[in-house]
Amino acid sequence: MGIQCLVMQRWLKYQKGSRCSMRYHNITKADMLNGDGLRVVLWLAGCSHHCQACQNPITWDANDGLIFDEEAKREVFAELEKSWCNGLTLSGGDPLYVGNRKDVSLLVKEIKSKFPDKNIWCYTGYTWEELMKEVKEDENLKTILDNVDVLLEGRFVLSLALEKLHYVGSSNQRIIDVRSSLDTGVINLYIDNNKILKGEV
Numbered sequence: 001m002g003i004q005c006l007v008m009q010r011w012l013k014y015q016k017g018s019r020c021s022m023r024y025h026n027i028t029k030a031d032m033l034n035g036d037g038l039r040v041v042l043w044l045a046g047c048s049h050h051c052q053a054c055q056n057p058i059t060w061d062a063n064d065g066l067i068f069d070e071e072a073k074r075e076v077f078a079e080l081e082k083s084w085c086n087g088l089t090l091s092g093g094d095p096l097y098v099g100n101r102k103d104v105s106l107l108v109k110e111i112k113s114k115f116p117d118k119n120i121w122c123y124t125g126y127t128w129e130e131l132m133k134e135v136k137e138d139e140n141l142k143t144i145l146d147n148v149d150v151l152l153e154g155r156f157v158l159s160l161a162l163e164k165l166h167y168v169g170s171s172n173q174r175i176i177d178v179r180s181s182l183d184t185g186v187i188n189l190y191i192d193n194n195k196i197l198k199g200e201v
């Protein structure tokens, strides 16, 4: 089926009543670059941070890409059913772009209930501190953080960019163990890139 037919078919389905307004650009499978193990990665549309030298500026526009409909969800779930698939990574764009939060919250909740053994990693341009301020007022964000295992946070800063970092592009970006950080109220890093660079681990 040509890409135009696929887009039209999905658009018609959306018109018929799908309530999901979140859009995505790609679903990559057996991905080894965006989290531990082999993963399925959902590349969402929408980002308001506009970091200098962002690698995916095509994803900034929340109205671009395809609607994340039931068919796309089934595609993600089919990957999560595979024994070798370690989990889902949400990337983009920014999965925590305000317009994405409701649909992302529903998605991560459903995944945790259907696939309790799979982990969820989530990239965002927001810092942990910014999210902790917002979460008090944002139920969708709270649900997301209650279901995400690892958060890769912070804007990409060109002057801090380093090639050797694990899973992130600049040294200000942290890889946070969400569960233990929320439980203790103190940021607990899942991977400490700065210590790795100094040879301390």
Ligand code: SF4
Pocket (backbone or CB within 6 Å): 047, 048, 049, 050, 051, 054, 055, 056, 057, 059, 092, 093, 094, 124, 125, 154, 155, 156
């Ligand atoms: S947060 Fe990520 S997607 Fe958004 S502009 Fe920065 S690097 Fe690009």
